[in-house]
Amino acid sequence: MSGNARFLWRRLSQFLPVILLATIVVFGLVQLIPGDPAVTLAGEFATKERIEEVRRLYGLDRPLMVQYGAWLWDALRGDLSQSLLSSKPVADLIIDRFPATLIVVVGAVLLSLAVGIPLGMAAATRARSRFDAAVMAFSSFGVALPSFWLAMVLVYWVALSWQLLPATGSVPFSSAPGDAIAHAILPAIALAAAGIAEVSRQVRSALIEVLASDYIRTLRAKGLRRWRILWQHGLKNIGVTLLTVVGLLINRLLGATVVIEAVFAIPGIGSLLVHAAINKDFAVVQGVVLVMVLIVICLNLIVDFLYAAIDPRVARG
């Protein structure tokens, strides 16, 4: 398995430069935001002297490279500095808020796969039938549907009119798992609509191609049952496509939670980010964006590793 080892090493060696680049971008992005952070920090009606004092205090008077180096060094040790508003460590804020986001995103991904895969499979095995056309129409609709709009519709009907599920808020999973899941259902559905559409569409087109291949005919010639051909050989052969879709989906959902958390008043990192951005709490913005970027990069790395696990030919390339 030296091919696999080489493949993993190559991916890992690309990983560090990408992360370094990401930190530069995250740091630089905040510098591009209009307005002087020292002015913001000093508060309203601050004197010129006070602003300069604040600037020195936070090290904002140092060259950018030095600021970046100090920030990176702290970040490497897990210190994402303090919130400019609450003075709480940014890392702690993120750790506090992250579970609420995680439960919604994971729920949305699971829902997308649980509904999207069977739907795509059913459509592929009945390609060009009326059922297939219906699934594809639904899928186009799902992709086009804005998640925040769906979120508001769900809150109005399911939560407020029928009182089936809580409308807003979030409960820590560790204290009341059942309640936590109940709170996560509606936001997860709102996020999953696009995911279901995307997954079913990709599964369908990849599977149609696989089902037309020679090896599927061989499997039929061997006397394998239909469901086995579909769920074992079909699924594993579209595995690479599916992984790509799931990787992209999680990336997209992490971004989309920013809006969804606002609609459902969920105290996750999305709402943390929005709140920080509105209040020009640059330290928090920087920290949250950095963490999100790191998650996405790590996720892509995991996806790459899984490619090699699913498809033995990937490692050779």
Place this chain on the structure above:
Amino acid sequence: MSMSEQGASGPGATVETLLSVRGLSVFFKTRAGETQVASDVSFDLRRGERVGLVGESGCGKTVTGLSILGLLPRGAARAAGEVRFGGHDLLAAPERHLNRVRGRAISMIFQEPMSALDPVFTIGRQLSETIRSHFDVSTREAQERGIAALDAVGIPLPRQRYFEYPHQLSGGMRQRAMIAIATVCHPDVLIADEATTALDVTIQAQIIDLLIRLSDENGMAILFISHDLGVIAEACHRLVTMYAGQVVEDAPLDDALVRPRHPYTAGLLASMPTRQKGARRLTSIPGRVPSPADMPDGCRFAMRCTHAQPDCRRAAVALVTTGPAALARCRRAHELTLAGVAA
């Protein structure tokens, strides 16, 4: 008159008929309606017998092979007629019954061993799943049988190859693995659809030898589907020639080689390269196969036939008996003396 009641070279006349294709017609659905790609195809396969189904591409030989196992593309094709096997008509049998026959009693191997094997499953997994879908055996037992099957088809280091993926094997080894998968349940019939066409000539000969050996050892009947008469001449007992969707000749191989009764078979023989010194230049059959949508009423070969007479084009030609176990679809089968190849 059924072929099985008559003598032929190869297995003796008393050997039972295993598979009997009767009046098989295959239709493809097209936008313009249905086109018939095989018409009224009939032939028998007896235990241990190796029959060659030969013809140019598009003559209906592959769809005939696929129809036997119900493997025609779903929804796009339809088969009529009968495929008698084990007291059942496979064309009318439900999927459940077909799944018990496929891979167990009748197996099939295909032209391209790379695309015919699932690229993301190991050779071993593709063997063991075949065994386990027909026999109630443990994973361990299936593995042992699978490794034995790889060994039986002459794959070196079978215990190691068992855990490898198709792309790790060479073309010849892949086809051997494919044959191992097809024969691991010791089927009565193997359908080999252009099984050697994609391989190098030396590998081709090895694979043919392997198939002959497996057939002789286990009494497995083989239907060799090929456009290459050389392959069939080497391996088969009987030759069934197809042209434009019809069987045009069905005769014991030696008879057909020495004295073909249909001008098309004679044409195929003449276009076969020979190893004889001072052999003639290769000849080809002029003209093209008529399209399925535009079949002539009379003899389908008439427009390319040097022996054709006006009568040939008038009405459809039936198969006539030309020998103890031989049929030909030619009005002049009894009067023509066609050149074969030296025996």
